[in-house]
Amino acid sequence: MQIYLPIAEVSVNAFLLLGLGGMVGILSGMFGVGGGFLMTPLLFFIGIPPAVAVATEANQIVASSFSGVLAHFRRKTVDLRMGVVLLIGGLVGAALGVFVFNYLKSLGQVDLLVKLCYVVFLGVIGGLMFIESLNAIRKTAKGGAVPKRKKHNWIHKLPFKMRFRVSGLYISVIPPLLVGLVVGILAAIMGVGGGFIMVPAMIYLLGMPTKVVVGTSLFQIIFVTAFTTMLHATTNFTVDVVLAVLLLVGGVIGAQIGTRIGVKMKAEQLRILLAIMVLAVCGKLAFDLLVMPSELYSIGAAEGH
Amino acid sequence: MRLLMILLCLALPAAAEEVVLGLSQKEVAITTNFDGSEIFVFGAVKRDAPQPEGKLGVIVTISGPPVPVSVRKKERRFGIWVNTDVVEIEAAPSYYAVATSGPIDDVLDTRENILRRVTVTSMIQSISAPTTVLDATGYVKALIRIREKAEAFQLLEGKVVIDDDTLFRTRIKLPAALTEGAYQTRILLTRDGQVVDHYQTAIDVRKVGLERWLYSLSRNQPFLYGLMSLAIAIFAGWGASAAFSLLRN
Numbered sequence: 001m002q003i004y005l006p007i008a009e010v011s012v013n014a015f016l017l018l019g020l021g022g023m024v025g026i027l028s029g030m031f032g033v034g035g036g037f038l039m040t041p042l043l044f045f046i047g048i049p050p051a052v053a054v055a056t057e058a059n060q061i062v063a064s065s066f067s068g069v070l071a072h073f074r075r076k077t078v079d080l081r082m083g084v085v086l087l088i089g090g091l092v093g094a095a096l097g098v099f100v101f102n103y104l105k106s107l108g109q110v111d112l113l114v115k116l117c118y119v120v121f122l123g124v125i126g127g128l129m130f131i132e133s134l135n136a137i138r139k140t141a142k143g144g145a146v147p148k149r150k151k152h153n154w155i156h157k158l159p160f161k162m163r164f165r166v167s168g169l170y171i172s173v174i175p176p177l178l179v180g181l182v183v184g185i186l187a188a189i190m191g192v193g194g195g196f197i198m199v200p201a202m203i204y205l206l207g208m209p210t211k212v213v214v215g216t217s218l219f220q221i222i223f224v225t226a227f228t229t230m231l232h233a234t235t236n237f238t239v240d241v242v243l244a245v246l247l248l249v250g251g252v253i254g255a256q257i258g259t260r261i262g263v264k265m266k267a268e269q270l271r272i273l274l275a276i277m278v279l280a281v282c283g284k285l286a287f288d289l290l291v292m293p294s295e296l297y298s299i300g301a302a303e304g305h
Numbered sequence: 306m307r308l309l310m311i312l313l314c315l316a317l318p319a320a321a322e323e324v325v326l327g328l329s330q331k332e333v334a335i336t337t338n339f340d341g342s343e344i345f346v347f348g349a350v351k352r353d354a355p356q357p358e359g360k361l362g363v364i365v366t367i368s369g370p371p372v373p374v375s376v377r378k379k380e381r382r383f384g385i386w387v388n389t390d391v392v393e394i395e396a397a398p399s400y401y402a403v404a405t406s407g408p409i410d411d412v413l414d415t416r417e418n419i420l421r422r423v424t425v426t427s428m429i430q431s432i433s434a435p436t437t438v439l440d441a442t443g444y445v446k447a448l449i450r451i452r453e454k455a456e457a458f459q460l461l462e463g464k465v466v467i468d469d470d471t472l473f474r475t476r477i478k479l480p481a482a483l484t485e486g487a488y489q490t491r492i493l494l495t496r497d498g499q500v501v502d503h504y505q506t507a508i509d510v511r512k513v514g515l516e517r518w519l520y521s522l523s524r525n526q527p528f529l530y531g532l533m534s535l536a537i538a539i540f541a542g543w544g545a546s547a548a549f550s551l552l553r554n
Contacts, residue, residue, distance in 0.1 A: 002338060002339070002481060003337055003338060004335055004336070004337060004339040004481070006515075006516045006519045006520045006523075007520065007523055009484060010481075011340060011341070059534050059535065060538060062538055063535075063539045063541060063542030066539045067542055067546040067547075108375065108388050108391060109387070109388060112388065226535055229531055229535055230528070230531040230532070233523070233527050233528075233530055234527040234528055234531060237523050237524060237527060239531060239534050241519060241530075241534040241537055242337075242519070244537075244538050245537060245538065245541050248538055248541050248542050249545050251542075252545035252546050252549065253545060253549060256549045289386060290384065290385055290386075291386075292386065293379060293386055295450075296378055296379045296447070297376055297377065297378050297448070297450075297451065298376070298377050298379070299374055299375075299376055299377075299448060299451055300374065300376075300377060
């Protein structure tokens with residue numbers, strides 16, 4: 001069944017979108033990630049204009065994170081204070097990101113920016129995750145102990161310290177603000193929640209306990225992506241609500257199935273699978289940038305009119 | 306000058322032969338499940354006198370609203386392919402179809418083609434290219450090539466059927482990815498490549514219902530639209546997960 005998307009102004013198969021949402025939902029349920037970093041490139045591949053894909057994906061992430069954060073609030077695994085600090089950084093970052101996005105759009109380079117960001121981030125994260133989980137598998141095979149985290153690092157020497165009771169931390173607000181800022185920029189440019197950057201940063205950089213990390217990051221993501229959605233909707237008119245709802249319905253159902261599959265698998269196996277997938281998407285995008293395209297020209301809306 | 310020439314062309318033979326037109330529809334409604342459309346154009350040649358000499362030809366054109374576009378060319382920079390030069394085309398229709406009763410060169414004189422801007426190459430005009438771009442025509446050709454591939458530009462030679470030198474009909478496909486606006490529809494009647502009469506009307510292509518409402522809200526009340534999108538998405542996400550957990554219990 002074809003469906004005409006009012007903002008993207010293209011006609012696509014509704015079941016394709018539901019299926020795509022479902023597939024990414026299964027993966028995000030399995031691995032406990034948002035899936036925005038997979039969904040946005042997939043939308044490029046099926047012919048949704050990148051500007052619409054990024055803005056709509058931000059809208060979808062708000063919704064898919066919403067039910068998640070409610071569950072974490074019930075379990076009291078959200079560090080609100082840390083969440084707010086991350087959020088302040090995130091809002092500034094999102095505004096910066098949309099500004100850069102619109103500037104490059106006027107130069108006709110926005111597709112390149114989005115794709116380059118994806119190649120760099122997916123490549124780095126996928127590569128690190130692959131190496132780390134490979135090492136972990138090797139260690140468990142040898143029966144070695146889990147390595148201990150360092151308690152003190154340069155972060156504890158920074159000023160403006162603040163107490164984060166839920167996380168049991170007394171650290172400077174500068175690192176969480178910066179982490180929030182970077183995630184905000186990425187959310188605006190790449191149409192992702194940024195969980196894949198924020199979660200490792202919270203654990204390894206800020207030293208937060210693992211049990212509050214996911215809830216707190218979801219809390220930040222909801223507000224930052226909501227803000228990004230509003231910015232894209234009011235400056236670019238690129239949020240397609242029909243597209244968002246279709247992806248969402250598929251995504252929520254997929255996530256429920258994925259969670260069930262995820263429980264049955266080992267953490268290291270899951271991580272190595274996710275790493276391979278991230279690297280595959282990265283590879284496809286890099287390939288498109290490196291290989292001479294079959295059509296050298298592209299048509300865009302004119303500027304300055 | 307040009308206007309005068311058109312007037313002259315029209316004034317002389319128009320009395321002898323005239324186009325009478327019918328359209329299967331005056332409007333195309335883009336609904337949620339819009340999947341392209343087909344316009345059936347039919348008509349007749351009205352004559353007050355016996356048929357004049359020369360071969361009869363009928364040309365039907367349908368043109369989407371002309372909008373400015375920019376065509377960009379990719380070049381290899383630092384190992385990757387990036388957009389470099391840009392050529393602005395002041396007016397290019399988002400959709401353009403030409404259907405003829407025979408090979409275009411037979412039914413339409415080259416001079417008439419340029420004068421009346423019938424084929425797509427004579428339709429697209431006003432190119433503003435920076436001085437660094439040497440092959441501006443290459444950009445126009447690329448635009449036509451890309452749009453032809455997407456079936457947004459169509460040249461349907463010999464697709465107009467003429468019966469008894471009087472009745473004519475053709476079918477023209479509109480693709481699923483249509484933009485809104487008035488689609489100018491022209492019928493040109495030719496004798497030996499010279500236009501003897503023409504008729505012009507417009508087909509209104511409009512989003513309707515939900516499509517119309519969402520689109521105009523997003524442009525006129527973007528803030529409200531943004532809030533609404535968030536609310537709908539949150540509700541749908543929450544609703545779907547609630548329904549799923551209900552189903553499980």
